[in-house]
Amino acid sequence: xxxxxxxxxxxxxxxxxxxxxxxxxxxxxxxxxxxxxxxxxxxxxxxxxxxxxxxxxxxxxxxxxxxxxxxxxxxxxxxxxxxxxxxxxxxxxxxxxxxxxxxxxxxxxxxxxxxxxxxxxxxxxxxxxxxxxxxxxxxxxxxxxxxxxxxxxxxxxxxxxxxxxxxxxxxxxxxxxxxxxxxxxxxxxxx
Amino acid sequence: xxxxxxxxxxxxxxxxxxxxxxxxxxxxxxxxxxxxxxxxxxxxxxxxxxxxxxxxxxxxxxxxxxxxxxxxxxxxxxxxxxxxxxxxxxxxxxxxxxxxxxxxxxxxxxxxxxxxxxxxxxxxxxxxxxxxxxxxxxxxxxxxxxxxxxxxxxxxxxxxxxxxxxxxxxxxxxxxxxxxxxxxxxxxxxx
Numbered sequence: 001x002x003x004x005x006x007x008x009x010x011x012x013x014x015x016x017x018x019x020x021x022x023x024x025x026x027x028x029x030x031x032x033x034x035x036x037x038x039x040x041x042x043x044x045x046x047x048x049x050x051x052x053x054x055x056x057x058x059x060x061x062x063x064x065x066x067x068x069x070x071x072x073x074x075x076x077x078x079x080x081x082x083x084x085x086x087x088x089x090x091x092x093x094x095x096x097x098x099x100x101x102x103x104x105x106x107x108x109x110x111x112x113x114x115x116x117x118x119x120x121x122x123x124x125x126x127x128x129x130x131x132x133x134x135x136x137x138x139x140x141x142x143x144x145x146x147x148x149x150x151x152x153x154x155x156x157x158x159x160x161x162x163x164x165x166x167x168x169x170x171x172x173x174x175x176x177x178x179x180x181x182x183x184x185x186x187x188x189x190x191x
Numbered sequence: 192x193x194x195x196x197x198x199x200x201x202x203x204x205x206x207x208x209x210x211x212x213x214x215x216x217x218x219x220x221x222x223x224x225x226x227x228x229x230x231x232x233x234x235x236x237x238x239x240x241x242x243x244x245x246x247x248x249x250x251x252x253x254x255x256x257x258x259x260x261x262x263x264x265x266x267x268x269x270x271x272x273x274x275x276x277x278x279x280x281x282x283x284x285x286x287x288x289x290x291x292x293x294x295x296x297x298x299x300x301x302x303x304x305x306x307x308x309x310x311x312x313x314x315x316x317x318x319x320x321x322x323x324x325x326x327x328x329x330x331x332x333x334x335x336x337x338x339x340x341x342x343x344x345x346x347x348x349x350x351x352x353x354x355x356x357x358x359x360x361x362x363x364x365x366x367x368x369x370x371x372x373x374x375x376x377x378x379x380x381x382x
Contacts (some may be wrong), residue, residue: 015365020210034326060318077368078272078371079365079368084334090340090341090371095248121341122341134301149281149310149312149348150281150312150313150343151346151347152343152345152346153343153344153346154343155342155343155344156340156341156342160285172369173270173365174270174365174369175341176364177268177269177270177369177371178362178365178368178369178370179369180281
C-alpha cells in the first residue's frame with residue numbers, strides 16, 4: 001500500500017449561516033451552540049437545525065455548522081436537489097455566484113435565500129506538513145483512488161493547504177455511496 | 192474523443208417481481224401492464240408500483256419492471272438504504288444470497304421478502320456486435336471514464352454481452368450524481 005493515504009470525511013447536507021441570518025432565524029443576538037467539534041480545527045456541528053424548502057419539497061432538520069460565515073451557504077447532494085426541486089451546481093466552498101436559492105425556516109423566522117445552494121466539489125484538506133510529505137501545494141488538482149467492489153478514481157480533486165487544516169478527503173453522500181465509502185476509510189492520493 | 196463511447200442509463204430504485212409475488216400483491220392471475228419500453232429489448236417499466244417498507248422508513252411508489260422473473264429482486268441505492276434502514280450489498284443482478292429483506296406492499300396484499308434487496312453493481316450491456324467492436328467479451332471487467340467537473344474513472348465494471356442487449360452503461364442514482372451523469376451522456380470504455 002502506498003504511503004500517500006488520506007482518511008475520508010463524508011459531508012452530509014448542512015448549512016453555514018451569516019450573522020445576519022442567525023439573527024433572523026433564531027432571534028436577535030443569538031449565538032450558535034456546539035454539538036461537537038469537526039475534524040477541521042475551529043469548525044463544529046451545532047445543536048441548531050433548520051428546514052430547507054425548495055419548489056418541490058422540504059429537507060427537515062438540516063444541521064448548521066459553525067462558526068458564522070460572511071455569507072450563508074447551503075451544501076446539499078444532487079440527490080437532495082431532486083427532493084427540493086433545485087439544481088445545485090458543483091462548486092468550491094464560497095463560490096456562490098448565480099447558484100440557486102431556497103427558503104430557510106428557523107424557530108424564530110424565515111430567510112428567502114437568493115443564492116447559496118451548492119453541491120460541494122470534492123477536495124482534500126491538508127496541513128502544511130502533509131503537503132510537504134505528499135509533495136503537493138495549495139490549489140493543486142490531484143486524483144484519489146478508492147479500492148473495493150465499487151472502486152473508482154476521483155479526478156479533479158482540489159488540494160487545500162493551510163496550517164489550520166487536518167488531513168481529510170471530503171466528498172458528499174452521493175460520492176461516498178457511489179464508492180461505498182465510510183467515514184475514516186483510507187484512500188490513496190495519486191498525482 | 193475515443194471511438195469506444197457508451198451511452199449512460201441511470202437506474203432509479205425499482206422492483207422485479209416473481210409470478211407468485213405478483214399474485215399476492217396484485218391478485219391471483221394479475222398481469223403487469225406496460226408503462227414504457229426500456230432500452231434493453233423485452234424489458235419494460237410497468238404502470239404498477241409498490242411501497243417498500245424497512246425497519247426505519249418507507250419508499251413509496253417504487254416502480255415495477257417487467258416481465259416477471261424467477262425471484263423477486265429489489266434494487267435500491269445505498270442512499271435509499273439509509274431511508275429504509277437496510278444495508279443493500281453491491282451485487283450483480285440475480286446474486287441475492289444472504290441479502291437483506293424488506294416488506295413489499297401492493298394494492299391487494301403484502302410480501303415479507305426474506306432476501307432480495309441489493310444495490311446493483313455497475314455494468315455495461317452490449318450486443319454481440321458491440322463486444323466485437325470494443326474488443327471485449329462477456330464477463331470482462333473494464334473501466335469507464337467520465338469527463339467533467341465531477342470526472343472520475345469507474346473501476347470493476349462488468350461487461351455483459353448478449354445478442355438481445357443494447358449498448359448501455361448502467362449505474363444507480365448515487366453513482367450517477369457522484370459523476371454528474373444524465374441519461375444518454377456518453378462515457379468512455381477503458382480496457
